[in-house]
Amino acid sequence: MNLATETPITAADKTFLELRTAIVEGDVTAGSKLSETELSTKYAVSRAVVREAINRLEACNLIERKPNVGARVVDLNTEGLLELYQVRESLEGMAARLAASNMTDQEVQALQSLLEKHYKTVQSGDNYYQEAGDVDFHYRIIQGSKNSQLITLLVDGIYHLIRMYRVQLGMSGPRVTTAFEEHRNIVNAIANRDPELAEMLMRRHIAYTRKSLQNKLSQEQA
Amino acid sequence: MNLATETPITAADKTFLELRTAIVEGDVTAGSKLSETELSTKYAVSRAVVREAINRLEACNLIERKPNVGARVVDLNTEGLLELYQVRESLEGMAARLAASNMTDQEVQALQSLLEKHYKTVQSGDNYYQEAGDVDFHYRIIQGSKNSQLITLLVDGIYHLIRMYRVQLGMSGPRVTTAFEEHRNIVNAIANRDPELAEMLMRRHIAYTRKSLQNKLSQEQA
DNA sequence: AGACGATATATTGTCGACAATATGCTGATG
DNA sequence: CATCAGCATATTGTCGACAATATATCGTCT
Numbered sequence: 469m470n471l472a473t474e475t476p477i478t479a480a481d482k483t484f485l486e487l488r489t490a491i492v493e494g495d496v497t498a499g500s501k502l503s504e505t506e507l508s509t510k511y512a513v514s515r516a517v518v519r520e521a522i523n524r525l526e527a528c529n530l531i532e533r534k535p536n537v538g539a540r541v542v543d544l545n546t547e548g549l550l551e552l553y554q555v556r557e558s559l560e561g562m563a564a565r566l567a568a569s570n571m572t573d574q575e576v577q578a579l580q581s582l583l584e585k586h587y588k589t590v591q592s593g594d595n596y597y598q599e600a601g602d603v604d605f606h607y608r609i610i611q612g613s614k615n616s617q618l619i620t621l622l623v624d625g626i627y628h629l630i631r632m633y634r635v636q637l638g639m640s641g642p643r644v645t646t647a648f649e650e651h652r653n654i655v656n657a658i659a660n661r662d663p664e665l666a667e668m669l670m671r672r673h674i675a676y677t678r679k680s681l682q683n684k685l686s687q688e689q690a
Numbered sequence: 691m692n693l694a695t696e697t698p699i700t701a702a703d704k705t706f707l708e709l710r711t712a713i714v715e716g717d718v719t720a721g722s723k724l725s726e727t728e729l730s731t732k733y734a735v736s737r738a739v740v741r742e743a744i745n746r747l748e749a750c751n752l753i754e755r756k757p758n759v760g761a762r763v764v765d766l767n768t769e770g771l772l773e774l775y776q777v778r779e780s781l782e783g784m785a786a787r788l789a790a791s792n793m794t795d796q797e798v799q800a801l802q803s804l805l806e807k808h809y810k811t812v813q814s815g816d817n818y819y820q821e822a823g824d825v826d827f828h829y830r831i832i833q834g835s836k837n838s839q840l841i842t843l844l845v846d847g848i849y850h851l852i853r854m855y856r857v858q859l860g861m862s863g864p865r866v867t868t869a870f871e872e873h874r875n876i877v878n879a880i881a882n883r884d885p886e887l888a889e890m891l892m893r894r895h896i897a898y899t900r901k902s903l904q905n906k907l908s909q910e911q912a
Numbered sequence: 913a914g915a916c917g918a919t920a921t922a923t924t925g926t927c928g929a930c931a932a933t934a935t936g937c938t939g940a941t942g
Numbered sequence: 943c944a945t946c947a948g949c950a951t952a953t954t955g956t957c958g959a960c961a962a963t964a965t966a967t968c969g970t971c972t
Contacts, residue, residue, distance in 0.1 A: 476757045476933080478955065504924070514957045516738065519924090523742055527749030529842070535698045536924055536963045551839045554784060562780035617773045620751070621843075698963080700925065726954070736927045741954090758933045758954055 483511050484521040491530050491541055492628050494635040499543040502531060529629055542632075546685045549633040552626065553678035557671050559622055560606065564654060564670035567612035568663040576659050579608055583655050590648050603627075605651055609658070609670070639681060647673065705733050706743040713752050713763055714850050716857040721765040724753060751851055764854075768907045771855040774848065775900035779893050781844055782828065786876060786892035789834035790885040798881050801830055805877050812870050825849075827873055831880070831892070861903060869895065 487507070490496050507518045522539050525531045533539045571579070586601045610622050633639075650673040657666035709729070712718050724744060730737045744761050747753045755761045793801070808823045832844050855861075872895040879888035 478757050480955080481757075505922090514955095515924090516956060516958095520741070520745060520955095523745045524749065527746060529839075535700050535703075537965095538924070548839065551837045554788065554837055555781070555839050555843065558780045558784035559777070562776060566776065615773045615776055617751075617770065617777050621777065702925080725952095727952090736925095737954090738926060738928095742925095759935095760954070 478517075479513050480517040480520040483507075483513055483517055484524045486511065487521050487525060488528070488530065488628065491525065492632045492635065494632070496541055498541050498636045500541055502539040502541070504538075528625060530632060544633050544636050546637065549630070549637060549639075549685075550678060550682060552630055552633065553674060553681065556622075556626060556630065557674040557678065559618060559626070560610065560674055561667045561671040563610045563613040563615070563618055563622070564658065565613075565663040565667035566615055566618070567609045568658045568661055568666040570614040571612035571658060575608070575612055576655075579605075579612075579655055580659065582608065583652060586651065587648060609654070612658075637685065639684065647676065650676070700739075701735050702739040702742040705729075705735055705739055706746045708733065709743050709747060710750070710752065710850065713747070714854045714857065716854070718763055720763050720858045722763050724761040724763070726760075750847060752854060766855050766858050768859065771852070771859060771861075771907075772900060772904060774852055774855065775896060775903065778844075778848060778852065779896040779900065781840060781848070782832065782896055783889045783893040785832045785835040785837070785840055785844070786880065787835075787885040787889035788837055788840070789831045790880045790883055790888040792836040793834035793880060797830070797834055798877075801827075801834075801877055802881065804830065805874060808873065809870060831876070834880075859907065861906065869898065872898070 487502075496502070502522060504515050504518050504522070507521075508515045511518070522531065522533070526533050526539065530542060531539045532542050582601070582605060586598075586605065589598060589601065607623070610619055613619065650669065654666060654669045654673060657669055709724075718724070726737050726740050726744070729740045729743075733740070744753065744755070748755050748761065752764060753761045754764050804823070804827060808820075808827065811820060811823065829845070832841055835841065872891065876888060876891045876895060879891055
């Protein structure tokens with residue numbers, strides 16, 4: 469018996485994942501068409517598996533499909549990103565609330581030490597780690613909610629979408645300072661097992677980020 | 691030129707929709723297998739379109755798939771439903787908040803008259819309308835948020851899931867009285883353009899429903 | 913010359929067949 | 943009698959081909 473639940477990876481899985489990163493990272497430009505035949509030759513698979521991949525991408529809201537016409541990478545407007553941040557505020561707020569109740573002490577400690585590490589690199593000014601650290605921070609709290617529906621929604625769905633939007637709109641990287649103080653306060657609330665406060669702080673944190681984005685975007689348009 | 695943007699409906703679309711209602715309504719029992727060949731003969735289409743439909747169902751979290759094994763209707767535990775209600779509380783709370791800001795005066799009036807109609811049928815004791823009315827009420831507020839991401843998430847995703855859970859667990863129909871008072875307070879908050887209050891009341895409303903479900907379910911298990 | 917219509921081309925939708933994997937059965941063995 | 947190996951069957955994964963639809967090209971007419 470093999471405990472490592474070896475899940476066989478189908479060709480459709482692989483092409484889906486490759487295509488998704490290609491889209492999310494912006495390697496295929498926004499609004500460009502996804503030709504089935506073209507992709508099937510490019511990835512050396514049949515059209516059937518390409519179609520399956522495209523179907524899944526559509527389910528993720530990463531592309532749009534019109535029957536008998538084809539699939540295009542969603543062309544993103546500023547409004548969509550801001551809408552997404554409202555959804556995120558709501559869901560991650562709930563995640564923080566649940567995390568304050570459901571995280572194990574061990575997980576809380578791990579979160580605290582992550583924060584510690586984060587603090588050091590903020591001062592050193594390593595921008596790359598900053599972004600990775602930010603994602604990791606949010607990711608752990610989401611997991612800490614222990615609500616599988618919530619986790620699936622955020623990790624499999626919204627996060628990829630947000631990432632794509634940000635790349636497309638040239639908004640890569642979080643706020644310059646990543647608002648370390650806010651992170652610390654959230655962690656404290658969770659460590660104190662204070663769900664209401666944790667939710668409120670997380671919502672504020674994301675709302676601030678949203679407003680910061682909004683400013684940047686309206687500035688660029690001017 | 692035809693203004694009615696006639697969207698061609700593919701066979702895959704149809705089978706997807708039929709299958710979804712069949713699953714959501716409980717016509718195919720929980721945990722049962724979805725055989726591709728069987729379904730293709732039943733719906734008189736090729737396996738390819740069945741596969742596409744199944745793919746979409748998987749994206750909706752209505753079924754689970756294991757490679758080389760097949761797809762089964764998700765077998766639902768109580769916990770999953772309660773988790774879903776937490777997500778719903780979060781998202782519909784946000785929807786109510788946004789609706790208080792973004793609904794037109796006309797939409798608010800329509801909502802108020804719906805409430806009126808609702809009130810009459812609560813007293814007459816027409817149980818069917820009560821459920822339909824409840825769904826309609828929530829649906830309008832969601833639409834009123836004007837946040838397309840939020841709308842898609844709730845209408846295309848979570849609502850079908852919740853419906854399926856409820857049917858499977860024998861929890862059809864909302865709370866006996868549908869908590870008319872709560873609905874009224876929510877509408878008032880929206881009409882007064884009070885986002886914070888609208889959100890808070892909607893969250894409470896759903897949290898109550900959730901607890902009511904929890905009681906019912908734990909009672910049954912005893 | 914511009915607009916419209918018919919034809920040609922390309923792309924997507926659908927289908928049936930083959931290959932790969934999992935499941936169930938049969939029978940041999942301890 | 944239980945267990946396990948090997949085979950037979952059934953189901954899913956993948957593929958290439960045909961049909962239906964949309965797009966592009968070209969010619970004609972006003």
